[in-house]
Amino acid sequence: MSLDDATVRKIATLARIDLADADLAPLAKELSGIMSWIEQLQEVDTDAVEPMSGGTDMTLSWRKDAVSDGGHADKVLANAPEAHEGFFGVPKVVE
């Protein structure tokens, strides 16, 4: 499978990656390489195999419903490029 430039452009937009036009063609080639590798994997017959969602056969462990965190807004905001009155400040996004 080979990806065209428009598809690569869409994937970049979805991932919010700013891509120069000159980078489109090389990236399309690299991504197409990954896709063909996955196509190759799909040739394996997995009809009798239960689909997995991870690499082990362990299951999720559960936590008690107890409050054990929070109360440190200063730490949460410490790396924020902008903070105002306990909030993160971001460019205005209004619907």
Place this chain on the structure above:
Amino acid sequence: MTFLIKGETETWEVVIGLEVHAQVISNAKLFSGAPTDFGAEPNSQVSFVDAGMPGMLPVINEVAVEQAVRTGLGLKAQINKRSVFARKNYFYADLPQGYQISQFELPIVGEGTIILDMSDGTSREVGIERLHLEQDAGKSIHDLHPSKSFIDLNRSGVTLMEIVSNPDMRSPDEAGAYLRKLRSIVRYLGTCDGNMDEGSMRCDANVSVRPVGSTELRTRCEVKNVNSVRFVMQAIEHEARRHVDIYESGGDIQQETRLYDPNKGETRQMRSKEFAHDYRYFPDPDLLPLVFDDDYVESIKATLPELPDEKKERFMSDYDLTAYDAGVLVVEKETSAYYEDVAKGRDPKAAANWVITNLFGALNKKGISITDSPVSAANLGKLIDLISDDTISGRIAKDVFEVMVEEGEDPEFIVDERGLKQIRDTGSIEAAIEQVMADNSDKVEEYRGGKDKLLGWFVGQVMKQTGGKANPGMLNELLRKKLSP
């Protein structure tokens, strides 16, 4: 109660499916130990997991799992003993991880049903497609700064149940009934408080239309985050009419997400989420499959309360109530408990009438809920006793009830204090009758001359004479006797 839209060229039917996000009642969040209380200082209830900090791992809260299973059982739904969490990818300022942890292919709860109680007493079944667990996003506030939006992550990571219906509803009324019933069920179960105005229950409506008689499903639009039952119903109606207008003028509907503006009474397109439908779900590599066994499900089943549908059935069979009355009484479990206290050992229909007509009327007028009722169930019961043992008449009882609503007093006390006891002694009633007859000798003549209809007028006059307290049966009998020539 069919809802059809008459267009220029055709008559149209509306097809509605609802997605409800219900905030789970729990102390801590779905994947972190931060608290969930409403209205705390900004970012004070945020762990590094909720803030999407690198290297943090989510660990599931056992109560979130239990509440989802409990809700699934309440919806008579299939419980999936193995489910999987997936990442739903999108960019938004209040979603710090860049994805929401949700469930996609394997949700914790599968197909179920909800029975709608319509206002005409009929019932309808609506299919539930699924219920899955997911994280809530943070909150954006746009009016605190001229050029910035402020982000509060307190809600980020709080447990939501997304409950998705089949496209089984055909009118705004049915959508309203669905939301009210779902709210009633989660409140009975104690899994969500159901407050739409605080945002702990939010609704997205999927709306499409089709010509009557057709079975096709046309392109739908999703109307997002409508925050009251009334607005959901309005939004659906507006959106359906918009579709009809577009189809009839030769246009086509694009699948898109829209917002309802209750002030303008219209829906409009959301601008920001252009790629909203390309979420690129994949299993979350941070989370193993969620697995439990039959014993776990049974142990939750054993603690389920009597739910509204079963209670309604019981009220209809044990108390001989109509479907409508039973349906109204079971919406809130507090109301049904109140009713059962009043009905205990009394005429259940009289009890239902007093609760539904008089008490609900008074509470609505005051804008308070039944838990704050100035009239206790015990006192309302006593009032009914006073009528049934003939201490007071039904008419006086209404006056006594008014006083109870204002003063919260015991009805026996009110009746005694105000001298409202029914007059049952023949002498006093006869004296009143004689007085009225003496004052109206012309009317007595007319009556005796054959004008039978005047009897009612005489009853009214004698009642007035006794301050409404004469026993109506005795009054009628004595009056006839006295008036007969």
